[in-house]
Amino acid sequence: MAEAPSTPEPIQRLIEAFHRLPGIGPKSAQRLAYHILRTSEQEALALTEAVMDVKRRIRLCSVCLNITEADPCAYCSDDRRDKAVVCVVEQPLDVLAIERSGGYKGQYHVLHGILNPIDGVGPEDIHVRELVVRLQAGEIQEVIMATNPSLEGEATAMYIQRLLSPAGVRVTRLARGLPSGADLEYTDDVTLARALEGRREV
Amino acid sequence: MSTRPRSYNTEGVILRRRNLGEADSIFTVFSPTEGKFDAIARAVRKPKSRMRGHLEPLTRSQMHLAHGRNLDVFTQAETIAAYLAVRDDLDRLTLAIYCCELVDRFTADRAAQSELYDLLVDLLEALDAGASPTVARYFELRVLANTGYEIRLSHCAICDGPIAEEDTLFSVASGGLVCGGCRSRGGSGRLISVRAIKAMRFAANATMGQFAGLRLEAELEAELQRVLGEAIRSVLERETNSGRYVEALAVPLRPPVHESPGDVQ
Ligand SMILES: [Zn+2]
Numbered sequence: 456m457a458e459a460p461s462t463p464e465p466i467q468r469l470i471e472a473f474h475r476l477p478g479i480g481p482k483s484a485q486r487l488a489y490h491i492l493r494t495s496e497q498e499a500l501a502l503t504e505a506v507m508d509v510k511r512r513i514r515l516c517s518v519c520l521n522i523t524e525a526d527p528c529a530y531c532s533d534d535r536r537d538k539a540v541v542c543v544v545e546q547p548l549d550v551l552a553i554e555r556s557g558g559y560k561g562q563y564h565v566l567h568g569i570l571n572p573i574d575g576v577g578p579e580d581i582h583v584r585e586l587v588v589r590l591q592a593g594e595i596q597e598v599i600m601a602t603n604p605s606l607e608g609e610a611t612a613m614y615i616q617r618l619l620s621p622a623g624v625r626v627t628r629l630a631r632g633l634p635s636g637a638d639l640e641y642t643d644d645v646t647l648a649r650a651l652e653g654r655r656e657v
Numbered sequence: 658m659s660t661r662p663r664s665y666n667t668e669g670v671i672l673r674r675r676n677l678g679e680a681d682s683i684f685t686v687f688s689p690t691e692g693k694f695d696a697i698a699r700a701v702r703k704p705k706s707r708m709r710g711h712l713e714p715l716t717r718s719q720m721h722l723a724h725g726r727n728l729d730v731f732t733q734a735e736t737i738a739a740y741l742a743v744r745d746d747l748d749r750l751t752l753a754i755y756c757c758e759l760v761d762r763f764t765a766d767r768a769a770q771s772e773l774y775d776l777l778v779d780l781l782e783a784l785d786a787g788a789s790p791t792v793a794r795y796f797e798l799r800v801l802a803n804t805g806y807e808i809r810l811s812h813c814a815i816c817d818g819p820i821a822e823e824d825t826l827f828s829v830a831s832g833g834l835v836c837g838g839c840r841s842r843g844g845s846g847r848l849i850s851v852r853a854i855k856a857m858r859f860a861a862n863a864t865m866g867q868f869a870g871l872r873l874e875a876e877l878e879a880e881l882q883r884v885l886g887e888a889i890r891s892v893l894e895r896e897t898n899s900g901r902y903v904e905a906l907a908v909p910l911r912p913p914v915h916e917s918p919g920d921v922q
């Protein structure tokens with residue numbers, strides 16, 4: 456990043472730290488850093504503490520790898536949830552999205568990533584092995600693949616399906632199709648074809 | 658002042674995607690007329706985007722772009738072919754991604770290579786129609802030839818002399834087969850079988866469809882894969898990301914390793 460040479464080093468360092476965050480470009484990083492400079496010491500301290508608390512107190516659930524304070528997490532230790540079904544998602548935010556829908560009462564497994572062959576993200580780079588080990592206990596009968604309907608999400612779902620097929624569990628996939636509010640005229644062929652495959656009686 | 662038009666149309670295959678900010682993506686496109694280039698699609702990750710899906714990797718699309726300060730910006734995109742059957746088959750999908758990576762790595766920005774484009778479209782169509790994974794070997798051989806790294810198969814790569822009909826030295830460093838005489842004068846490389854040489858010579862003159870029609874034994878297929886993989890690595894001076902992945906798919910995943918201090922690797 457080309458900064459004016461007169462920028463004091465601490466500010467420069469903060470700008471660079473912000474710039475490393477996802478979705479933050481050089482301009483935004485600069486704005487944020489100068490905003491911090493203007494805030495009170497208290498506010499700055501609260502921010503640092505919040506950041507450190509997340510790092511110190513939040514960890515991955517040893518069962519499902521979701522982020523949690525207590526291990527196992529609230530979902531894994533809830534006896535009212537179905538232990539025979541596990542829903543595989545890319546990231547912790549996806550768990551929240553599925554919980555918000557209110558329609559699912561089973562277990563989760565968070566991959567923390569997605570297979571991306573062209574960028575070199577392979578099976579060893581995401582939490583797939585832990586899923587295989589979970590299945591060996593024999594309690595799980597159905598795995599629902601809830602990866603995104605992108606090329607990478609599809610590749611991940613197919614890979615896991617292949618990996619699990621010798622174990623004899625049922626592997627299902629979230630129905631893919633039109634997002635609500637979509638315009639048929641502008642919908643791509645893949646989405647349309649998938650939506651047709653997943654059609655239902657009205 | 659430049660008088661170039663502010664926007665243009667092109668068709669192309671999407672080679673890869675990188676996300677940018679909250680909702681934008683940068684796509685790498687390979688076009689028959691523009692060559693390879695990166696362009697930005699604004700708000701394409703929002704569910705209501707009209708271009709979403711028309712710009713997925715491996716999709717062949719007709720696109721309209723506006724010149725931007727750094728990168729050009731997509732203003733419209735419409736799918737020509739989505740290769741659905743490729744997306745539904747893990748092995749074909751992985752091969753298609755691998756071939757897209759080869760195109761990405763063997764090309765420079767904004768250099769039109771329409772033959773290479775036709776080759777890529779042929780490959781995607783063949784895989785979509787259910788061709789055997791062997792077409793990837795044809796693709797590798799042709800990518801090398803199309804980008805100036807043709808493997809010398811008819812004559813010795815060192816002295817241009819004839820090649821005897823026998824297992825022959827293949828030297829990546831020399832760019833092809835090495836005759837017995839040059840071999841005894843210290844050529845190095847690996848020996849490849851007469852069958853592999855014939856298969857590569859055939860590929861050099863056949864169409865993709867003709868080559869796909871060959872029924873290669875697994876052993877020969879594996880030999881071709883090794884030889885061509887070596888040639889590609891030597892040109893790129895590195896492994897391909899997705900090539901590593903093709904191998905990972907073939908190997909079952911090991912259970913997690915719990916490392917203890919006493920463990921010896
Ligand atoms: Zn858990």
Ligand SMILES: [Zn+2]
Nearest residue numbers: 813816836839
């Ligand atoms: Zn020679």
